[in-house]
Amino acid sequence: MIDFLALDFMRLALAGCLLLSVTLGYLGVHVIQRRIVFVDLALAQISTVGIALAFLLEVNPTALSVVFTLVAAALLSIRTRNPRVPQEAIMGIVYAVASAVSILLISKTPHGEADVLKIFFGDVLGVTSGQLAIVGIVFLGVALLHVVFRRRFLLVSLEPDRAAAEGLSLRLWDFLFYLSIGVVIALAIRIGGVLLVFSYLVIPPVAAFFLTSSLGRVFGIAQGIGVLGSFVGLYLSYRLDLPTGTTVVATLGALLLVAVLAGTRRRAA
Numbered sequence: 001m002i003d004f005l006a007l008d009f010m011r012l013a014l015a016g017c018l019l020l021s022v023t024l025g026y027l028g029v030h031v032i033q034r035r036i037v038f039v040d041l042a043l044a045q046i047s048t049v050g051i052a053l054a055f056l057l058e059v060n061p062t063a064l065s066v067v068f069t070l071v072a073a074a075l076l077s078i079r080t081r082n083p084r085v086p087q088e089a090i091m092g093i094v095y096a097v098a099s100a101v102s103i104l105l106i107s108k109t110p111h112g113e114a115d116v117l118k119i120f121f122g123d124v125l126g127v128t129s130g131q132l133a134i135v136g137i138v139f140l141g142v143a144l145l146h147v148v149f150r151r152r153f154l155l156v157s158l159e160p161d162r163a164a165a166e167g168l169s170l171r172l173w174d175f176l177f178y179l180s181i182g183v184v185i186a187l188a189i190r191i192g193g194v195l196l197v198f199s200y201l202v203i204p205p206v207a208a209f210f211l212t213s214s215l216g217r218v219f220g221i222a223q224g225i226g227v228l229g230s231f232v233g234l235y236l237s238y239r240l241d242l243p244t245g246t247t248v249v250a251t252l253g254a255l256l257l258v259a260v261l262a263g264t265r266r267r268a269a
Helices: 008-034 038-059 059-077 088-108 112-122 129-148 148-157 160-164 172-211 214-241 244-268
Strands: none
Touching: 008 038, 008 129, 008 148, 008 172, 008 214, 038 059, 038 088, 038 172, 059 088, 059 172, 129 148, 129 172, 148 160, 148 172, 160 172, 172 214, 172 244, 214 244
16 A cells, blocks of 8 residues: 555655644644634635735745735734624635735736646645755744643633733734744645645544544644545545545545544444
């Protein structure tokens, strides 16, 4: 079953998927707990605007997408003061507008349709060792930030009122959270595309919540599901000659279905 790893590009693809699954699986638990699922799509589309503009201007797409995403992350970290306008609604609006702007920009590039497909589906089989090195270093920095300040991030995500009562600055810690997830998403999209990144961020954590009621276990289970989905998805795409990113997404969807059935059976027992 592991004979496909004899190929260099498959090993690099697996390494890229594992990096994404472990990092996004962890951050995804926070996203689910904060009820801001649209944050990934919103930031991803802002990143896409940066990439599309870079294609149009013929400059480095990674640098411009990171800048756009970080600015958006800073703006999204500001909590709305209107109780009738939930944060999710703001993110949905950002996603819709950014999608329109990115399509308008891409329509003016020489390879419009090809650029859209590359951004949405990514090219995980084309990832290079240099890309992995850069992404790995940045993701390690984000991981260290969340390990060192794990309690504060969890408290702000789960009990913001208590966090404020303990003297934590919600604005600061929200900003750091959105900043970290913004950096991760901007770099992850260059490897896997919007669809795969969103799937890694949402599907494994949701599946994990069906399997356990322990928040401590949810993080590890989510990451484990992401890793399993990556390996099985890559294997199936190789054996069946299927598009890699979408096969991994479909595999994650199948694992979610198994988790839902297992969780339902466990609660009924």
